[in-house]
Amino acid sequence: MSPIDTDATAKDILAYIDASPTPYHAVRETARRLTQLGYRALDEREPWTLQPGDKVYVTRAGTSIAAFHLGTAPVDRAGFRLVGSHTDSPNLRLKPNAAVSKLGYHQLGVEIYGGVLLSTWMDRDLSLAGRVMLLSGGRPEGHLVDFRRPLLRVPNLAIHLNRTVNTDGLKLNAQDHMVPVLGLEKAGPAELRALLVQELAAGNVRAEAGDILGYDLCLYDTQPSTRSGANGEFLHAPRLDNLASCYSALSSLLAMEKAGEATSGIVLYDHEEVGSRSAQGAAGTFLRDCLERLVLGHSDGRADAFHRAIRHSYMVSADMAHAVHPNYSALHEPRHQPLMGGGPVIKSNVNQSYATDGETWAFFAALCREAGVTPQHFVTRTDLGCGSTIGPITAAALGIRTVDVGSPMLSMHSIRELAAASDVAAMIAVLRRFFT
Template structure:
């Protein structure tokens, strides 16, 4: 089972270079499992035992099973994750022509580690909005092949590079796509028109706009002398999206179960489709009891916010509290912060720890050092928006926000097992 899950994750990562592609990939897997798409602009007809999913902005998705047990009696079980990862986004007027090279101006999305982006085989993917036959439409594109690179400056020309070199995102990150001959000029929108025609077999009248990201074409893989690790882009947080999906597909039809995978977490979640927006509450209000019944249902519910945790790095062990250094392949991590950067409390942490013990899943704890700042997740955001009890957890990883991250090859199976137990639990605290 572990090998099958890991290969499934690798396939999902490779198929999901952007939040748009991740959402499409999740939707395809849900459709295959019998989930029915609900259009937010149309009336909904749902029933106990039904399986449904909703998308917004093509980059966020909520999937749910309505249990035979009334949610007002048993509450709902929610697992939350996010579809976005730090990356380089193409600017609206990106064409740069310097020294005979065609480059694209980029904007850094989220808190990316920039150094690992150099000397990688990069491709480009995302959503393109265009006009065809007088109508405005959108489609996803993916160049798949390596079409760009950001070459490092040779050490001979920058002798201080290994002493810590501050990367200037404006000047040093524009990828090189091609060399231009003579007076040849670059037209990025023309390139996108050609890609649309190749992928979707039509000619657009005009490319109007786009949301496109560069990504590393190297496949995710199981690595290590004893295959102890999974290496790949966007493990934060597509790993949790995939684990939540597998658990939801395995859930019984007894209880109401929800998987929430939203965009824009890396930039604060404040958007129409982010965790700090109205999407989740609007969806739940359409399928749960009204008024007093809605509040009663939410207060009987619990959310597991699943986002990656910082594993203790052997080269930088001093960056962790000595009693709270999560290890790779030692199970999911309960994340705790007294200042509410995580939404975990003793009751929700205790319940998650109970689930792990009952299902023989190893479990760890993480608290950041008292002299360091703490990151956050969708957990506190969702808890404050919805009023739902929440526990923040995640799998330990290295190189978070790098172009290629590292997780333990045993941990995905641990996470799927405990999330499945959560979805199938009859009694919540």
């Protein structure tokens, strides 16, 4: 197995993140990379014809994607090796009737998606990206857009009008204080649909404002991802939670030189940040539907083939982990303080916010040992609540053995997050062992 170039990997993950300002774009970029290395698209509406060694992928709703490298042995005997992550990140999203005119300003109304650190969205050069639904031939048709330029800003209140902000903290009301500015009324119209028509035209899609039936549009920071630190050890980027895990899963799958006995696969879900309750989320049927169809086409055909395949299988739920914060170390459990640059983190919670148990902990620790990597451990303080992942949802829905892991990071759920370049390479090294 070829060694992993940390510098090349760092450069590539930043390119992946910058190409993925929304879940729609993350799925498109993931599919592009899969196609480049010989994966073919499957359609859930059509029959699937499968052979051992096939490399395939399927998308749902444009924001979730699953890819599989079929094993040489039937799945009812060899099982699945699966890595699950999520394509969505906390952000601001446009309301259906977004236009706001107030005190001479054009603004756009937004909803808060997920657990956003609102203060980090202030005074940023923001753009818009997502999906626009057009009327085409009498039917809705989706087109991706990305303005790729500063278009919006949520301006902070001057300290002269908020004298105690540095001592009492910034208090933001999501409805009143997070409405971004789009333009000045006296400078001319700033109609969202007209702007979308212009952006569609730049992508060679001809449309009129009346053709727009709907949209799913996200705000994002236009500042490119970059490396920093005295020795270039840090990654500064938006959406590291959880595109960094998506990238690690995808890169590990693409590194497979040949099929193993087990069927290897990744599933990158949407809507984890808001509970996964959707047709394309982890609480939906997407993964089960894919696995059942793979079993039908790659097993002995017995009625219990799916259930036997699951008992041979493992799932790695890969979602970013909390590194110990040097300025807030008291908020971390004293004996479980992961360091950035310290390698993959095994996440545990006895109340099942994470799916890890002793068996799956040991399984992942053994993979780390084979890869020459030392794992770290995270447990939240006993007096604090614990976040969750797709791990427990998938484990409960499928009955599959699952371990929750992640790479350590700071500034989680900020508009711009912080991780270590070496941790990306370390996670890929372990996941590559998982797939072999």
